[in-house]
Amino acid sequence: MKRFLFLSMIVLASISLAIFLSSCELFVPxxxxxxxxxxxIGIDYSNYGxxxxxxxxxxxxxxAKAISQAFLALAQxxxxLSEFSPESNIIEMLQEKxxxxxxxxxxxxxxxxxxxxxxxxxxCDKNDITVIYYSGHGDTDGSLLPAYSATESNARISPEEMLEALVDIPGKKVLILDSCFSGNHIPHDETTIDLQTSENAWHDAFASLWEKETTISSDSLFVISAASTDKQSFEPGDEGHGFFTESILKGLGLVNEDTEDGETTYAFTTPPACNGNTLTIDGLFSYAVSEMPTExxxxxxxQLIRGLYDLVLFEF
Amino acid sequence: MYHRLRHIGLTFLSLVMLTILPLHANAAWTSGISLSSSYSAAIPTSSGLADQESLPFRSQAAVQIDMAPLSLRIGSVTFGGELWLKYTSRSIYWGNTFYRPFWAIGPAASIHIQINDSIGLQVAGTALFCWYDPAQQAFAAIDVMAAPTFRLGSMVHNVFELTSPIRFEFRNQILAVQVGIGLRWYYNISQAMDDATQMRSR
Structure with missing residues (x-):
């Protein structure tokens, strides 16, 4: 009797395990x-009126030019990726002197x-990834400052307008911002607390556990910002790159840069920010921060988007 | 004033218990550590998260070290204060997204009941402080565990056991059900001290 019971329990447990596992990533296509x-997008504001x-x-x-070149090399x-056409998939929006x-x-x-x-x-298709890169000025509320237009003087793109524009784009959206106060574009998330700003992390973390009305972690929007909500972003002052973007480019595998006849050429290697053969948002961010001058x-x-999810950008 | 009195009272009570309980005939102090690895199914518990997820749950792996520097065994029951350190891996890629990996640490309270010479049951609970490393974000979890234990053998004052922990980890928007296997070692301090005393008095 005991043996029968034992065997029944083993069979029942095996069936339960099989049903359980068959609904996870391992078995569902x-x-x-x-x-x-x-x-x-890169704007130097030289024509601002x-x-x-x-x-x-x-x-x-x-x-902006280097980022598009980096993504072109990596995408190829x-x-x-299913299909990739440089002409239609890489769009540069530049205003230069x-x-x-x-x-x-x-x-x-x-x-x-x-x-x-x-x-x-x-x-776009629901399986696509759309990357929006912006290098330019940011206002104190995080609003992006587009290039000058006589018909839309002092125009700004606020974090709310950007979010609204992105929300209807199918698939995953990646927003990389190298501008002052760009942390304002990171949606608020109550499921986690920020260790950089929290003064009593233990208490705050447990308070968030009991938080009923929480923002749902988004699996479709990923934001990397060069600065927090109240800090500025900097560039060295010569015609190089912003400090944050330079680190991102290193993470993407930009190893050499030469200027010949006014044209900049780039050389790439396997992105150092890769973990194995996969480049993710978290991997790129952590590599960029480690490469940035400490000061x-x-x-x-x-800053990096909060919550549960990370995104695979490229697999090689 | 009330808080100060309460703290003094609790400290006094703890000291009394720690002094009196080992005087029990079958009481002994032990020290131990256990290492386990688990399969973890992270199930969305909020309707919002479940709606955007195309899978009912995501699979992760967890590795955990439970340190019990000092536990008190009275008869067949062992009471322990433990420190848990846990690493939960990223989930398996699904499309191009996955759940982030995270670290967790927390103090746990544990009770182990020895049912017969070889089989026992351990139940434990903890509040874990968890954090995503590159994102510099933290969150909390409540973790309860039940683990049947099977004695593999003993050597002088050392006891080795096989465990099969089943854990329920409650996080905001997620319930992670974890099933694993592990090894547990503990050292009988009281018995070792008794033996040492006897050796000296010979």
Whole structure:
């Protein structure tokens, strides 16, 4: 009788385990691969005609060009993307000194053009990844300062407007911001506490455990910001890169940069920020922070989206 | 004033218990450590999270060290204060997202009941402080465990046991059910001290 009971329990446990496991990642077919799209925005504000003319920035256009080149090289080497076309998947929106722009040029990074471009991305597939990179000024509330346009003077893209523009884009969205106060673009999350700002982490963490009305961790929006909500982002002052973007580029595998005949060329290797053969948002962020000069990490406090999820950008 | 009195009272009571309880005929102090690894199924408990998840749960692995520097055994029951250190791996990739890996640490209270010479049952509970490393974010979890133990053997004052812990980890929006296997070692301090005393008096 005892043996029968024992055997019945073993069989029951095995059936339960099989049913349990059959509904997890190990047995359910994975979603199909999507592609990656990037809008790389760099603004130097040299043509600004508004009343409050912002200071010109020397590294922002270089930042945006290098980021798009880095993503192009990585996307072409990656094995986790379905189809990738440099012409349609990499979009540079630049405003740089010495170039003349017409009002109808869709690659000019005015507020309207940026939001229009995001509107076009609403036709993406649900398995795609859309990356929005921005290098430029940020206002004290985190609002991004687009390029000057006579028809939209002193225009800003607030964190709320950006979120609203992104929410209807299918698939995963990655926002990488190298601008002052860019931490304001990271949605509030009550499931975790920030160890950098919490004065009583133990108490705050347990308070969050009992929090009933919590924000749901998003599996579709991933944000990396060069600065926290109340800190500025810096560039060295020459025509290099912003400190944060330079570290991101190192993480993406930018190993050499030469300027020949006014054109910058880039060389890439396997991204050092990879963990094995996978490049994730958390991996890229932690590598970038480790590569940044310590004094600028303290000055800027780069931030990462909070919550449960991490995202695979590329697999090689 | 009330708080100070309460603290003094609790400290006094603890000292009395610690002094009197070992005087029990079958009382002994032990010290031990256990190492276990588990499969963890992270199940969304909030409807919002469950709605956006395409899987009913995500699979993670967990490795845990439970340190029990001093436990009191009275008869067949052992009471222990433990320190748990735990690492939960990232979940298996699903599409292009996965749950972040995290570390956890916390003090635990444990009771082990020896049912017969070879089989026992351990139950324990803790409040864990957990953190995601690169993101510099923290959260808390309540962890309760039940683990049947099977004595593998003993050597002088050392006892080795096989355990199969089942854990329920309650986090905000997530319930993680963990099933694992591990090894538990403990050292009988009282018996070792008795033996040492006897050796000296010979």
């Amino acid at each position: 994975e979603p199909e691969n999507g592609t990656i799209r990037i809008i790389s 508004g009343s409050n003319k912002p200071s010109t920035l020397k590294g922002t256009v270089n930042d 080497a990656a094995v986790n 010495g170039k003349v722009y017409t009002a109808t040029d869709p690659s000019y990074p005015s507020k309207t053009n940026i939001l229009d471009q995001l509107e076009i991305f609403k036709e 600028y990490v303290k000055l800027q406090s780069p």
